[in-house]
Amino acid sequence: MATGNETQVREFIFLGFFSLPNNPVVLFLxxxxxxxxxxxxxxxxxxxxxxxxxxxSPMYFFLSHLSCLDICISTVILPKILVNFLRRRNTISYKQCLAQTFFLIGFAGCEPALMAVMAYDRYAAICRPLHYSLLMSKRMCIYLASAAxxxxxxxxxxxxxxxxxxxxxxxxEIPHIFCDVPPLLKIACSDTSVNELANHITSLFVGLFPVLFILLSYVCILASVLRIRSGSSRRKAFSTCTSHVIVVILCLGNGFLNYNRPSAGYSLEIDTLVSAMFCIVAPVLNPLIYSLRNKEVKGAFRKVLNKWTG
Structure with a gap:
């Protein structure tokens, strides 16, 4: 917090929605x-x-963790936005802002690691099928999910x-719709060099390394699948990876747009749109992608629905 002659900030004002048409009811709904x-x-x-x-199975065990992450990320951001629409005040207290930043970065940082774990699961299933039960034992799945x-x-x-x-x-005044490190660094009056260095270093471990691991896993998967002579077996192997590939592109692409767009050159309206996409698009689409493209999930849904409806 600021000390001495500096003014102590007790709350922040989000500027993101100020640039949109003033219709809080429509935005709230x-x-x-x-x-x-x-x-x-x-x-x-x-x-x-x-x-x-x-x-x-391991694949759906990790999918359940991804679903939990999607709920957590949206819950960190959206309820506060909804409350602000009802109050017609786009504010957040200093302590709430730090808490939102902590949980947002935590949940968002888990996603690339979990995606890498899911890619490893697909690698083990396709490239090491004889050792799959050993490589992806129940204990190993718990360890990998916990590590993420x-x-x-x-x-x-x-x-x-x-x-x-x-x-x-x-x-x-934060030029954003929620609290996060980059917008806080923009308005800080103290030296931010340590924060920026930490951003660069941790982005390698949290963002780049998992992406490289995912790419390496799918290069190995592709090479293994191409060696399969049977066309039907090849298509079946590819189909087990399709949903994961789409979700990886969606989640990591969404995160890349939110955290790696240039500091200048975008309007506040574009920033607001990208930020809204980050907390809405992937969490909404992920369950649809897995349910619409996966026969096992659709079959499970039908069984549960039939059981509940008698």
Whole structure:
């Protein structure tokens, strides 16, 4: 916090929605519908994986963690936006801002690591089928999923600790729709060189390294599939990876747009749109991608629906 002659900032004002047409009711309903869709779709995946024995496999175990992450990311951001629409005040307290930053970075940092774990699962299933049960044992799945969560929140702890040392000299207007490290660095009046260095270093471990691992895994998968002589077996192998590839492109592309767009050159309207996409698009589409493209998930949904409807 600021000390001495610096003005102590007790709350921040989000500028993102100020640039949009002043119709809070429409925006409230749109974001409420998006949040309900995210929670409903991802809860459906969680319930199906839990109750259907056909989905008790490593791939769906990791998918349930992805669904949990999607719910968590949207819950960190969207309820506060909805409350602000009702209050007609786009503000957040200093402590709430730091808490939002901590949990947002933590959950968002878990996703690339979890995607890498899911890619490894597909590699083991296709390239090492005889050793798959050993490589992806129940204990190993728990270790890998836990490592992904720890990976993300270790990164989050570093950024949140550094952000708590920033000073804000009376400037409390954040050009964003939620609290995050990059917009906070823009308005800080203290030295941000350590924060920026931490951003560059952790982005390698949290972002780049998992992406490289995913690419390497799919190069090995592609090479292995191309050696399969049977066309039907080749298509079946590819089909087990399709949903994951689409989700990887969607989630990591969405995250890349949010965290790696240039600091200048975009209008506040574009920034607001990209930020809204980050917390809405991937969490809404992920359960649809897995449910619409996956026969096992559709079969589990039909069984549960028939059981509940009698």
């Amino acid at each position: 749109a974001f409420l519908a998006a949040y309900l869709a995210i929670v409903t779709g991802n809860l459906m995946i969680l319930v199906l994986v839990l109750v259907d024995s056909c989905l008790h 969560w720890v990976w993300g929140f270790l990164d989050s702890a570093i950024h949140a600790a550094l952000a708590s040392q920033l000073s804000f000299c009376g400037v409390n």
